[in-house]
Amino acid sequence: MPEEQRPEGKPAQDAPPATPKPAPPPRPAPKAPAVMAATPWDGEIPQLLKEEFGDQLRECASYLGQNFVVAKPETVVPILEFLKFEADFDYLVDVTAVDSPQRPERFDLIYVLYSFARNERIRVKMQIADGFRPQTATGVHLTANWLEREVFDMFGVEFAGHPDLRRILMPEDWNGHPLRKDKSITDMDNRWVEEHLGIESGQ
Amino acid sequence: MPDTTFLDSSELVINMGPQHPSTHGVLRVVLKLDGEKVLGTDCVIGYLHRGVEKIGENRTYQQFAPYVDRMDYCAAVSNGLGYCLAVEKLLNVEATPRAQVVRVILTELNRMASHLIWLGTHALDIGAITPLFYVMREREAILAIYEKYCGARLTTHAFRIGGLQYELYDGFEQEVKAACDLILPKIEEYETLLTGNRIWISRTKGVGILNADDCKAYGVTGPMLRAAGVKWDLRKAQPYSGYEQYDFEIPTGANGDTYDRYLVRMEEMRQAARIVRQAVDKIPVGPIMAKIPKVIKPPVGEVYVSIEAPKGELGYLIVSDGSPQPYRVRVRPPSFVNLQSLDRMARGALIADVVAIIGTIDIVLGEVDR
Numbered sequence: 001m002p003e004e005q006r007p008e009g010k011p012a013q014d015a016p017p018a019t020p021k022p023a024p025p026p027r028p029a030p031k032a033p034a035v036m037a038a039t040p041w042d043g044e045i046p047q048l049l050k051e052e053f054g055d056q057l058r059e060c061a062s063y064l065g066q067n068f069v070v071a072k073p074e075t076v077v078p079i080l081e082f083l084k085f086e087a088d089f090d091y092l093v094d095v096t097a098v099d100s101p102q103r104p105e106r107f108d109l110i111y112v113l114y115s116f117a118r119n120e121r122i123r124v125k126m127q128i129a130d131g132f133r134p135q136t137a138t139g140v141h142l143t144a145n146w147l148e149r150e151v152f153d154m155f156g157v158e159f160a161g162h163p164d165l166r167r168i169l170m171p172e173d174w175n176g177h178p179l180r181k182d183k184s185i186t187d188m189d190n191r192w193v194e195e196h197l198g199i200e201s202g203q
Numbered sequence: 204m205p206d207t208t209f210l211d212s213s214e215l216v217i218n219m220g221p222q223h224p225s226t227h228g229v230l231r232v233v234l235k236l237d238g239e240k241v242l243g244t245d246c247v248i249g250y251l252h253r254g255v256e257k258i259g260e261n262r263t264y265q266q267f268a269p270y271v272d273r274m275d276y277c278a279a280v281s282n283g284l285g286y287c288l289a290v291e292k293l294l295n296v297e298a299t300p301r302a303q304v305v306r307v308i309l310t311e312l313n314r315m316a317s318h319l320i321w322l323g324t325h326a327l328d329i330g331a332i333t334p335l336f337y338v339m340r341e342r343e344a345i346l347a348i349y350e351k352y353c354g355a356r357l358t359t360h361a362f363r364i365g366g367l368q369y370e371l372y373d374g375f376e377q378e379v380k381a382a383c384d385l386i387l388p389k390i391e392e393y394e395t396l397l398t399g400n401r402i403w404i405s406r407t408k409g410v411g412i413l414n415a416d417d418c419k420a421y422g423v424t425g426p427m428l429r430a431a432g433v434k435w436d437l438r439k440a441q442p443y444s445g446y447e448q449y450d451f452e453i454p455t456g457a458n459g460d461t462y463d464r465y466l467v468r469m470e471e472m473r474q475a476a477r478i479v480r481q482a483v484d485k486i487p488v489g490p491i492m493a494k495i496p497k498v499i500k501p502p503v504g505e506v507y508v509s510i511e512a513p514k515g516e517l518g519y520l521i522v523s524d525g526s527p528q529p530y531r532v533r534v535r536p537p538s539f540v541n542l543q544s545l546d547r548m549a550r551g552a553l554i555a556d557v558v559a560i561i562g563t564i565d566i567v568l569g570e571v572d573r
Binding site: 037063064090091116141142150170183185 | 248249252254256257258260261292293295419420421422423433435440441502504505506507509516518520522530531533535539540543572573
């Protein structure tokens with residue numbers, strides 16, 4: 001695999017990611033980080049999705065053999081429903097988010113789906129801004145209940161129509177959403193710590 | 204309407220846990236009861252939340268590896284395997300053949316150890332105290348192998364990204380075989396204690412039924428799904444680490460009740476031993492580490508990799524931004540997702556059955572709360 005630079009602790013030049021580098025002979029990117037080299041994904045399912053949802057889909061691609069679909073936020077739940085009933089993707093494996101605060105649409109919401117009949121996995125993704133309330137998937141997959149609660153707890157994404165949107169891992173009266181990038185790993189809700197633990201600060 | 208007193212009220216809300224011994228740690232279940240009948244449950248979790256995913260964003264890929272062992276500490280080796288496979292996928296490398304076979308051996312031993320713990324505690328919850336002592340005795344043989352191999356017994360950190368840290372010690376093969384030879388007859392012994400036991404049957408048969416459709420709707424995987432009759436195991440469906448080379452069966456049940464889940468897990472231990480015996484006979488020679496850079500900087504990208512952990516599908520979604528630290532690590536914990544089905548199974552059951560149902564889900568709160 002990529003023969004990396006030996007000396008550790010000299011991060012200097014390899015910082016800026018953006019520039020598309022000329023393809024070097026053996027492998028992409030020993031120095032500047034390679035961009036996610038996703039290839040277009042063709043086949044039966046993207047075909048079906050394109051017919052049904054048309055320009056609501058932003059991208060059908062695959063990376064390292066793993067297929068994913070990026071769609072407009074309003075269409076994600078209809079897509080989950082369509083995939084469940086028309087293409088047998090009947091198992092919602094996971095719902096999670098990734099925070100990129102430098103973007104205007106800062107959250108990537110990711111739904112991992114699996115089909116027992118096809119033995120295939122798909123990820124359905126959307127990008128949403130802070131404050132946008134995506135539709136809940138609990139109507140399609142019951143398991144989304146706790147998974148969405150966790151996304152709400154960790155990122156502060158509120159799901160519209162969720163039957164029971166409460167915090168799940170953090171205490172109910174905790175302030176802040178820990179997995180947002182602007183929360184440092186040492187950030188505490190000092191008010192909560194003082195009130196419940198009777199000490200000045202968690203740190 | 205006459206004034207109601209507390210005697211008129213038929214609904215009672217009681218709190219089970221977080222310090223209740225049958226909740227396997229710090230699970231708190233708020234039970235709504237009508238007499239002894241459960242009308243509804245609400246799980247309160249998070250007492251053991253350590254922010255593992257946040258820690259992952261603040262450590263390098265190698266530094267984070269020991270942390271994953273501390274989620275499901277009964278199956279630390281499986282956690283490590285899933286994480287290593289996910290990072291290897293992100294790097295687009297594979298562990299060496301020798302490392303892969305050793306990984307399978309240690310992971311399957313871990314499956315047996317995890318199921319042994321489950322058996323002991325589950326039986327204890329229901330009132331059978333003897334199996335706990337027996338399973339601890341047999342599990343010791345597995346932990347001794349881990350200890351000799353990597354120095355740790357529980358949170359082993361046995362694997363490294365790209366392969367293994369340590370070469371096998373002399374006599375590893377013999378000890379692994381001896382452990383299998385020791386445990387297999389003991390599984391028969393446990394079965395003589397429980398399988399035909401009238402108390403065991405009446406406490407588990409027909410209790411906590413979750414059929415295949417419900418399992419899929421709740422995302423329930425692992426032995427619970429198989430006990431409902433779905434012959435699905437990631438080791439067969441999407442083999443990793445060379446599982447396709449081994450000959451083994453996927454045990455399934457028919458009724459999806461607590462008793463079937465018990466039978467499935469018992470059979471899984473036998474199948475795990477079968478895999479271990481095949482693997483130990485064909486450990487190839489060769490290097491134990493693939494060529495991996497000292498500083499791991501995967502290309503920008505995102506992967507989801509999952510394995511069949513003892514409790515179900517354990518997945519890692521890792522997002523790389525090209526730096527030595529993961530941009531985001533998401534763990535898809537089987538215990539967390541499976542626990543969600545507790546409400547479905549407990550509704551309409553008796554309060555004593557809740558204890559059996561929590562036991563049969565096989566949760567580890569370290570993994571539920573992360």
